[in-house]
């Protein structure tokens with residue numbers, strides 16, 4: 001299996017040097033599209049950019065199969081978190097990191113490069129496979145916007161692998177929570193803090209009382225909650241009349257999530273009104289949970305592929321949202337596999353080339369295994 005280490009490294013260095021914060025993926029998208037065309041893929045771009053106000057739509061690249069099988073979806077996202085301007089990749093023996101002033105962008109350009117190299121090897125080695133639908137999304141990092149606005153009518157895959165997980169390469173994320181966000185405006189009454197404080201209602205105090213009573217952090221093995229943003233007040237001599245709060249809760253269990261959101265909501269209202277103010281609260285569903293059983297196709301294929309690499313699968317339940325949440329919601333059963341990145345979203349982010357090569361092997365084995373499952377008639381519909 002001639003995975004070309006230099007080619008993989010070359011792709012990776014080229015792509016991480018192109019800044020691609022969410023909604024500004026135009027330049028990196030062009031570079032990726034030209035590589036996909038060189039591989040011989042049929043490349044389409046949807047118009048998600050219109051809905052989300054971005055530079056570029058999602059890239060959908062189709063590679064025909066040599067065996068009759070349903071299409072298989074392979075996914076990564078092309079945007080990165082910030083700071084991502086002027087990334088200087090530093091190579092230290094086998095591993096690549098940034099110079100410490102930016103992220104590296106291996107999340108998720110490692111995933112993109114793993115998929116590109118796997119496609120090349122599948123083609124060059126004439127490995128039997130069914131049709132492949134590569135979906136490279138935009139704006140994943142700011143709320144899975146690309147996946148949410150993806151033109152699903154262009155796809156037929158019902159099973160997918162999301163290359164957006166950390167090392168080690170045998171890790172498979174088979175479940176992720178539902179997330180709801182809570183936004184609150186705590187409204188008090190402004191007045192002069194020295195002359196007439198008794199006429200005021202201090203919104204900061206009201207918000208503090210509510211937060212102090214909230215259950216936050218890790219609530220149990222499947223539920224978390226956080227207040228992440230607080231804004232309010234103008235000057236020391238004004239009793240503040242407005243505080244804005246932003247928080248979230250996540251759970252693998254929808255009932256627990258709703259109870260937690262209700263707990264946060266009712267405390268905000270009770271403490272605001274109890275203190276003579278009021279609360280305006282908005283709840284937003286960010287994404288729904290998924291859970292893929294070990295007997296379901298993506299898990300069976302992942303287990304088979306990882307076993308072929310001489311490893312055993314490390315099943316994990318994730319704590320965050322990814323494109324896999326949206327694909328599962330849209331009927332494409334998906335799990336998250338490793339793109340080999342480490343310390344995602346940190347300035348210390350890095351990736352080791354030997355891990356990326358393992359991830360390429362994994363991608364190839366996933367495609368090969370999926371085709372074999374299809375041949376055995378193990379894939380319905």
Ligand SMILES: [Zn+2]
Pocket residue numbers: 077107108140164
């Ligand atoms: Zn990612």
